[in-house]
Amino acid sequence: MSEYPYEGRISSDDIINCKDVFSSDGAIIGQVEAAVAESFIVRSEDGDIETKYEIPKLQIERIVDGAITLKQNKENIRKKYETSSIEKY
Secondary structure: OOOOOOOOOOOOOOOOOOOOOEOOOOOEEEEEEEEOEEEEEEEEEEEOOEEEEEHHHHEEEEEOOOOOEOOOOHHHHHHHHEEEEEOOO
């Protein structure tokens, strides 16, 4: 079994890969790290903290150029979709 939990599920040609992700209130959430079947993984770095979110693709409001805007505000996204938060050394 692979140590990377999304191996075999990542679509490298997905149109949302590497795009910046914003909440409905305009706050930056992070950047798309990987797109999986029904969701996408967003990575955010804030100082010494790295946070990851797994957000359903159904939460996308719009995609314009290099940016994705979600249907919910930053607080709701953090509460519902944050999967990990670690301190970097």
